[in-house]
Amino acid sequence: MRAPYASDPMTAKGRRVTEEESGFRSSFQRDRDRIIHASAFRRLKHKTQVFVEHEGDYFRTRLTHSIEVAQVARTIAGALGLNQELTEGVALAHDLGHTPFGHTGEDALDALMAPYGGFDHNAQAVRIVTSIERHYAEFDGLNLTWETLEGIAKHNGPVVGDLPYALADYNAVHDLELHTHASAEAQVAALSDDIAYNNHDLHDGLRAGLFDEDAICALPIVGAAFAKVDAAYPGLEPIRRRHEALRRVFGVMVSDVIDTSTALLQASGAKNVADIRHYGAPVVRFSDGLWQDLKVIREFLFTRMYRAPSVVKMREEVTVVVHDLFPLFLSNPMLLPERWHEDLKNCETETAVARKVSDYISGMTDRFALQEHARLMGK
Numbered sequence: 001m002r003a004p005y006a007s008d009p010m011t012a013k014g015r016r017v018t019e020e021e022s023g024f025r026s027s028f029q030r031d032r033d034r035i036i037h038a039s040a041f042r043r044l045k046h047k048t049q050v051f052v053e054h055e056g057d058y059f060r061t062r063l064t065h066s067i068e069v070a071q072v073a074r075t076i077a078g079a080l081g082l083n084q085e086l087t088e089g090v091a092l093a094h095d096l097g098h099t100p101f102g103h104t105g106e107d108a109l110d111a112l113m114a115p116y117g118g119f120d121h122n123a124q125a126v127r128i129v130t131s132i133e134r135h136y137a138e139f140d141g142l143n144l145t146w147e148t149l150e151g152i153a154k155h156n157g158p159v160v161g162d163l164p165y166a167l168a169d170y171n172a173v174h175d176l177e178l179h180t181h182a183s184a185e186a187q188v189a190a191l192s193d194d195i196a197y198n199n200h201d202l203h204d205g206l207r208a209g210l211f212d213e214d215a216i217c218a219l220p221i222v223g224a225a226f227a228k229v230d231a232a233y234p235g236l237e238p239i240r241r242r243h244e245a246l247r248r249v250f251g252v253m254v255s256d257v258i259d260t261s262t263a264l265l266q267a268s269g270a271k272n273v274a275d276i277r278h279y280g281a282p283v284v285r286f287s288d289g290l291w292q293d294l295k296v297i298r299e300f301l302f303t304r305m306y307r308a309p310s311v312v313k314m315r316e317e318v319t320v321v322v323h324d325l326f327p328l329f330l331s332n333p334m335l336l337p338e339r340w341h342e343d344l345k346n347c348e349t350e351t352a353v354a355r356k357v358s359d360y361i362s363g364m365t366d367r368f369a370l371q372e373h374a375r376l377m378g379k
Contacts, residue, residue, distance in 0.1 A: 003081030005270040007183050013146035016130075016174050017139045031148040032089035038142060039135075040096045040128045041066075046365035048102035049197075049204075059204050062095050062102075065196060069094065072254060073192035079258045080265065080284075082185050089144075090151035090189040097124030099362045100369040101318040108322035109362060116354040117165035124362055125152050127166040130174075132359055150176045151186030157282065165355070180277040184265070187284035188257075194286075195253045198297055203246055205305040213242065219300055220293035225249045256290045321373045322361065328376060329357040335376070336360050 002008070009026040022030055035041055044063035060068075070091040077087035098121045099105035110119040126149065130141040144152075153159060153167060159178040163171065171178060181187070202222065205211055217223040225248035229241055236244065261284045268283050270276050276283055286294065305311065329335055333344050333353050340360060347353045364372070 005276050007083045007086050007273050015143045017143050027145050028085035031144045034142040035093045043365050046367050060200050068196040069192045072195050073189045076188045087185040087188050089148050090186045093152050096128050097121040100364045100366045104315040108319045112326045116351045120164035123164035123166035130170050154182045155186040155190040184276050199250045201301050210308045211304045260287045
């Protein structure tokens with residue numbers, strides 16, 4: 001049963017371009033389906049999560065991460081009485097704007113774009129679904145509902161101050177009320193992102209040999225999970241033991257969000273989704289105790305995984321790729337594929353050209369960026 005503060009597709013604010021409604025899918029279901037069929041979504045299968053795409057078939061990519069986030073988000077949304085289709089759509093779209101090579105690529109592109117307004121992957125996701133995807137006859141982008149766009153733009157909270165240009169440009173023509181919190185559904189998507197990467201980065205780090213089970217058993221939540229598995233299944237083979245423990249870690253995080261958020265939602269007195277947006281604080285959260293535990297886990301992952309020598313070395317190598325490609329394309333934009341040329345002809349300033357170059361590079365997969373770098377730079 002839906003809660004009164006759940007987003008309702010029947011009372012949604014609609015799309016920028018009016019369309020005839022489907023007879024068998026809600027507007028939020030259509031948004032989710034359009035995201036799944038988007039070119040940018042498919043490209044996530046060859047984009048880095050932590051490890052560069054070619055380093056191993058078993059490590060998470062942006063695509064597998066997004067699918068895991070959506071699964072967690074749908075579970076939590078169902079338990080809280082929220083709209084699962086909207087939650088899932090925001091979760092699936094939350095990483096569409098990521099560059100090749102993960103946060104390393106984003107940091108490099110943001111630095112290069114500093115004279116032209118910078119680069120932000122959340123804002124770029126909005127740019128992708130409102131402009132860059134061009135498959136439909138009647139509009140650019142995916143023409144998503146206001147609620148889904150809002151969730152993509154501000155699932156991490158209100159966006160205030162100097163807006164990223166990609167978000168400012170769109171918000172000027174379609175107000176997403178960036179000063180307010182997003183719907184509870186979008187807040188669920190944001191917390192599900194935290195749950196997914198905290199869990200799977202432990203798993204991928206183990207698989208990569210960056211640390212072992214003894215090291216993570218010293219961590220809060222994780223050590224208790226391994227102890228429960230050892231008590232229930234003494235002598236369990238290592239791979240099964242690891243999986244059984246880490247799925248319990250997953251369960252602890254999900255249960256904590258559901259319990260904490262249920263209490264917060266009840267205490268909020270929210271009677272509709274507008275009350276959630278104007279409540280002034282998030283209504284979907286971890287408990288304070290679990291949040292402190294997660295900070296310890298994140299610090300461990302930062303030191304032992306994200307700043308591991310092998311990962312740092314690869315970060316340095318792929319940063320060079322972005323730093324080589326951007327000025328090359330900026331000085332000679334006609335090196336971009338022919339389908340980009342018409343847009344480039346309409347660019348009257350260097351900033352406009354830089355933003356098109358940024359769109360192109362940020363859309364690259366890890367593999368394609370490496371191939372183009374080798375082809376164009378002779379390296």
